Amino acid sequence: MTRAVVVTGAGGVGKTTLSAALGASIARLGASTLVLTIDPAKRLADALGVEHIGDEPALVAGSDRMWAAMLDVSASWEAIVYRYADPEVGRRLLQNPYFRAIADRFPAAQSYAAGERMAEYIETKKFDVVVVDTPPSGGGIDFFRAPGMTNDLISGRLLKWLTGSNMPGRRLMYRFTARPMLHIADAVLGGPMLGDVANFLIDLRTMYDALSERSRTIESYLKGATTIITTTADPTPIHETRRFFDELHGIHIEPAAIIFNRMLPPAWMKAASRPARGGRDAELHAIAVTNLRAWATEARRQSDAADELSARYHVPVYPVPWKTPPPQNLDELDKLIEPTGIVQDLLS
Amino acid sequence: MPRTRLIFVSGKGGTGKSAVAAAIAIDHARRGRRVLAIDMIGSRGLAAHLRATSLTYRPTEVRAGLFAMEMNRSDALDEYLKLQLHVPQGAPTGPISQALSVLADTAPGVREIISIGKPIYETWKNVWDIVVVDASSLGLFQSYLRAPRTIARLVSTGGVARQADKLEGTLTDPGVTATYLVATPAELPVIETAEAITAIDRESLGPRPTVIINRFIPRSGLTERDLEHLGSGALRDAAALQLGLEKDQARWITSLDHDVRLPYLFGVHTPGEVAIKLADEIKVPL
Numbered sequence A: 001m002t003r004a005v006v007v008t009g010a011g012g013v014g015k016t017t018l019s020a021a022l023g024a025s026i027a028r029l030g031a032s033t034l035v036l037t038i039d040p041a042k043r044l045a046d047a048l049g050v051e052h053i054g055d056e057p058a059l060v061a062g063s064d065r066m067w068a069a070m071l072d073v074s075a076s077w078e079a080i081v082y083r084y085a086d087p088e089v090g091r092r093l094l095q096n097p098y099f100r101a102i103a104d105r106f107p108a109a110q111s112y113a114a115g116e117r118m119a120e121y122i123e124t125k126k127f128d129v130v131v132v133d134t135p136p137s138g139g140g141i142d143f144f145r146a147p148g149m150t151n152d153l154i155s156g157r158l159l160k161w162l163t164g165s166n167m168p169g170r171r172l173m174y175r176f177t178a179r180p181m182l183h184i185a186d187a188v189l190g191g192p193m194l195g196d197v198a199n200f201l202i203d204l205r206t207m208y209d210a211l212s213e214r215s216r217t218i219e220s221y222l223k224g225a226t227t228i229i230t231t232t233a234d235p236t237p238i239h240e241t242r243r244f245f246d247e248l249h250g251i252h253i254e255p256a257a258i259i260f261n262r263m264l265p266p267a268w269m270k271a272a273s274r275p276a277r278g279g280r281d282a283e284l285h286a287i288a289v290t291n292l293r294a295w296a297t298e299a300r301r302q303s304d305a306a307d308e309l310s311a312r313y314h315v316p317v318y319p320v321p322w323k324t325p326p327p328q329n330l331d332e333l334d335k336l337i338e339p340t341g342i343v344q345d346l347l348s
Numbered sequence B: 001m002p003r004t005r006l007i008f009v010s011g012k013g014g015t016g017k018s019a020v021a022a023a024i025a026i027d028h029a030r031r032g033r034r035v036l037a038i039d040m041i042g043s044r045g046l047a048a049h050l051r052a053t054s055l056t057y058r059p060t061e062v063r064a065g066l067f068a069m070e071m072n073r074s075d076a077l078d079e080y081l082k083l084q085l086h087v088p089q090g091a092p093t094g095p096i097s098q099a100l101s102v103l104a105d106t107a108p109g110v111r112e113i114i115s116i117g118k119p120i121y122e123t124w125k126n127v128w129d130i131v132v133v134d135a136s137s138l139g140l141f142q143s144y145l146r147a148p149r150t151i152a153r154l155v156s157t158g159g160v161a162r163q164a165d166k167l168e169g170t171l172t173d174p175g176v177t178a179t180y181l182v183a184t185p186a187e188l189p190v191i192e193t194a195e196a197i198t199a200i201d202r203e204s205l206g207p208r209p210t211v212i213i214n215r216f217i218p219r220s221g222l223t224e225r226d227l228e229h230l231g232s233g234a235l236r237d238a239a240a241l242q243l244g245l246e247k248d249q250a251r252w253i254t255s256l257d258h259d260v261r262l263p264y265l266f267g268v269h270t271p272g273e274v275a276i277k278l279a280d281e282i283k284v285p286l
Helices: A015-028 A042-047 A073-084 A087-095 A097-105 A109-124 A142-155 A157-163 A172-177 A180-189 A193-205 A208-224 A235-250 A267-271 A282-313 A330-340 A342-347 B017-030 B045-049 B073-084 B093-106 B110-124 B138-154 B158-171 B187-202 B224-230 B234-253 B271-281
Strands: A003-009 A033-037 A066-070 A129-133 A226-231 A257-263 A317-321 B005-011 B035-039 B060-063 B066-070 B130-134 B177-183 B210-216 B260-263
Touching (some): A003 A015, A003 A109, A015 A129, A015 A330, A033 A109, A042 B187, A073 A087, A073 A208, A087 A097, A109 A129, A109 A142, A109 A208, A142 A208, A226 A235, A235 B045, A257 A282, A257 A342, A267 A282, A267 B234, A282 A317, A282 B224, A282 B234, A317 A330, A330 A342, B005 B017, B005 B187, B017 B035, B017 B045, B017 B066, B017 B177, B017 B210, B017 B271, B035 B110, B045 B066, B045 B271, B073 B110, B110 B130, B110 B138, B138 B158, B177 B187, B187 B234, B210 B234, B260 B271
Parallel strands (some): A003 A226, A033 A066, B005 B130, B035 B130, B210 B260
Antiparallel strands (some): B060 B066
C-alpha cells in the first residue's frame, strides 16, 4: 500500500525544502517516492535536477526511484471536471467565467486540488510513498479541511437558497429568475449577475454526488497519512504550530512529529559564556565572541521552544541544523534529514 | 481637518508582514496619532503581535491611541448594504443580503470588494490619522487591488458599480494610499515581491509600493579569511554561519530595490516582543 506523508507548517520555515529532503531520504532507503510540491524555488528545482518540474511526475536526476511533480491548480480543476462531470456540462463549466474565478480564487481550491492529486497517486500504487508539501492557504490548515469545504461550496446554502433543497434541473431556472426579490436584488447590485451565477452553480451541482464521495475518500487518506509539522523557533511559526496542533486535533488528525528547522548547536549556549581572550588576534576574537553570543541567544530561544512544544504535545521533535548555503543537490538534501533518524522512526 | 492616510502592508507568507504592520501602527500611536489597525484576513497574526487576545469587527483600543479590528465577512456585508449601497427603507434586505452573500462566494471580485471596502470606508470617515491594514499575502492582495475593475467588467450600472469606481479612486490616490511590501532577503520573497511590484505598476493598481526588507542580518565585521584564525569549535562555527548568511542575503538583497531595512531579532520569544522591537527600529515614520 502507498503511504502518504503530509508535510505542513507556517510560511517561510523551509517546508518545501524539507519535503524534498524527506523524499530524498526515503528514496535512498529503498522506497520509490514521489514528492508532490507546490511552488519550489528555482534553487530547489535545480537541487533536484528537475529544471522544470511539471504536473506529471518526473524522475529526479541522480535517482532511479525519487520522483517529483508540481501542482498546477487550474489544470487539476480541469481534470476534476472532466472526471466528474457529464461531458457536455464539463465543456460548459470550463468555458464559464465563474469557473476560472472559482478555480483560481476559492481559498481551498488549491488545497482541494492537492488532496485530489495525492489521492490519485495513492491509488495508482506506482509509488511506495507520496510526500505532499501542503499549500499555504489558510496557514496550511485548509489542506485538511478542503474536502469538506468543497462539499459546502457545491451543496451548501448558496444553491439551496437559490433553487430549493432538491437537485435542480435547468428548467428550474425559469421559476427562479421569475422571483420578484431577485429583480430588486439585481436592480441594487446592477445585475443580471444572479442568473448567471445560478446557471453556473446548477452545472457545478451535477458533480455533487461524485465529488462528495470523493471528498470522503480524500478525508480518509488524510486521516491515514503521517502528518509532520515543520517549524522554526521564530515566534510566528511557533504560534502557528500551536494552532496546527489544536485545529488538527479538532478534525481528528494527530501529527506524528515536528521537524524543527534551522537549529543551532545547543553547545553554543555554554561556549558563549566564555570571556574573549586577549593577546594576538584579540580584536578579531572579540568580534567573533560578540557574534557567537548573538547566535547563542538564538540557540537558547530554540531550545526553549523545542522543549515546550515537545512537552505540550507529546510528539518527538527532530532538529535539522541551520545550513548555509541551502542544499545544492540530492545528496545534500538527503544529508539534511538522514541524521535525524525521522525516516526510520516513522516509516519502518 | 487632516486627511487620513491608508497604509496597506502585504508580503509573501512568512516574511513578517503582520509583525511589520503592528510595528508601523505602534510607531504612529507612539507619535501621538490616532491609529486603526485592521487584520484584513482574520488570521489572528495581527492580534498576537498587538498582544490582544482576540479582535472583533468593532475596533477596540489595544494601547493608547491604537485601535484594532478584524475583518468579518458577514458584518462587512451588512455594513456594505446599509451604508454604501443605501438599500432603500422597506426593501427586503434579507433577500438582497443573501443574494449578495451568494455572489460573494461565487462571482469574481465581490468578496474582494467587500473586504477591501472596509479599510477604505474607515479612511473616508476621517476619524483616524492613520489606517494600517495587515493585508493578505501577495497574490490575494493583488486580487483585492484588482477587485474594482473585475466588478466593473461584470456590472456597468447600479450601486455596486458606482461604489467600485469610488473605491478605485481612493486606492490609486498617492495622496491617501501607500503600500508596503515586506520581503526577507531570500530567494522566493525577493522574486515574488519584484513580480508583484511589476504587476501593480503595469496594471496601475495603486501607487508604487515601498519595499521593506525584514530580518536583515546585521553585518558582523567578520571576513572569510578570519575563519582560519578561529580554530575549531563554537566560535568558528558561529562565524561561519554568520558569514554564510551574510553572503546569501547580499546575493538576494541587491536584486530588489528597497527603502527600509528592519533587523533580524536575536533571541526574541513572542510576537508581542517582535512588534515592539521592530517599532523601536522605525526611525523615520513609515
